[in-house]
Amino acid sequence: MKIHHLRNATALLTLGEHRLLIDPMLARQGAFTGFKFFGGGRRPNPLVPLPPDTFSWLEEATGVLVTHAHPDHLDTAGLRWIRKHGLPVWTSREEAPNLRKRGLAVRELDDGALGMRVERIPVRHGRGLLARLLGRVSGYYLAHPDEPSVFLTSDAVLTEDLLEAVERLQPDVIIAPAGAANFGVGGDILFSVDELVTLVRRAPGRVVLNHLEALDHCPTTREGLRERMKAEGLLEKVLIPRDGEELHFTRQERASWPTAPGPGSTQERERASLASHTEASAP
Template sequence: MNITQIRNATVLLEIGDHRILVDPMLSSPSSLAGFRLFRGQRRKNPLTALPDDVNQLIESATAVLITHEHPDHLDKSGIEWIKSRGLKVWCSSVDAPNLRRKGLDARIITEDSCDLSVEVVPAIHGHGMIGWLMGPVAGYYLAHPNEPTVYITGDTVLTDTVKSAIERLRPQVIIAPAGTANFGIGKDLMFSEAELIELAKMASGQVVFNHLEAIDHCLMTRLRLRQIMDDAGSGQQVFIPEDGERLEFDCSSDAPPVELRTSSQSTPGIQKWLTAKFAGT
């Protein structure tokens, strides 16, 4: 299994015969609205350009996986790119109807995952009212014969559901956002520094941290994150790739047998409209 970090949460996951483009945010720098609430802190997004060889990297994609519809995970450029290639889009049952309205060939991943074994893990993108406003989001556990198992957490805080999934599924690789996103008020929208440390210590395998240095409300830097992980004694099992960097993982041990579960997500209401309006999409 190979994971190529593209930018932010966008990665190319090579697993079996699949080349899955996860959460494509493909806009050019400064073409999207800022996410910070206060003008003095807000900057137009993305903050960084895509890797120089991005076209070569993503042209091999055979499918797309969307964890949730926020514009730093699926923007207009990403939508148009998917349409131009005619790729199917794997997603949760919550996001499928709206993605279809956008003209995408959206498939509920638990119903059309080919030779992948999949569990959708519900997530919460923040705390309290802000977490509610961000709407239902999800992570995905993927297993393929003769490949390491992988859990893409999506944007979430460290809920009991996420902890339980890590303990029960024991993924050999976890891909998790580490930007500690914050609008400039209230608690973080995803894993805090303390939760990142706890996540790394809980992991039975290796952890790939991304969602870094590309969006104005993600304040964690790669340098700071590396220091935190080294100080916590988790540096050896953690990867913090640069944009364009490719990581290779092999089956050094057999994946533990697990029983996949079916989880339900609440249906979003006005939250999706509000977050899209705020982000200018």
């Protein structure tokens, strides 16, 4: 399995013969409005450009997976690119009618689709009234017979239902948003850093943290996240890719992946270097 992180939540996910473009936000830097509506700090989004070779890499895509159609997961530039290339778009039954109206060749991502085990996990994008306003969001568990399994949480906060899915499915890799997005009112609409610590502790394998340093309402930085994970004794269990970086995983690696120390533990464990799992493809 390969995760080629591009920017924010956009990535190319290689599972067997499939190369799925995940949640394409392909706009140029500063192309649309800021999301930080209150409290200052509003800036045009995206904050950073795509890596220089992005559109060459995208030629590998065989399909698109859209977890939900918010503009930081499917923007106008992403729509144009998908239509131009005529790729199938995999999404939930609930999201499918909306995307068909936008001229996309939509297929429902149900169990058995793409020749693999699939489970849709409904997740909560914020809390209270704000979560209801943001609408339904789907996480996905994908288990290709020849690859490590992966759980894309999509945009979520920590809930008992989400933790139950992690415990039940035991995904080899979790991909989770780490930006702690906040409109300036109504609380975080993505995992807080404290919630990420809990998620990483409960995860059976690696956790890839994305949705960072690309949008004005996501204050968490890569460096700050690394420092917190290091302080918690969890740093070697997480991967925080740079824009343009590739992460590689094999099924054989699972047995040797580190188990996180329990809460309050200060024991230092020797673990294999994450360099064996990553390959930088951006400067």
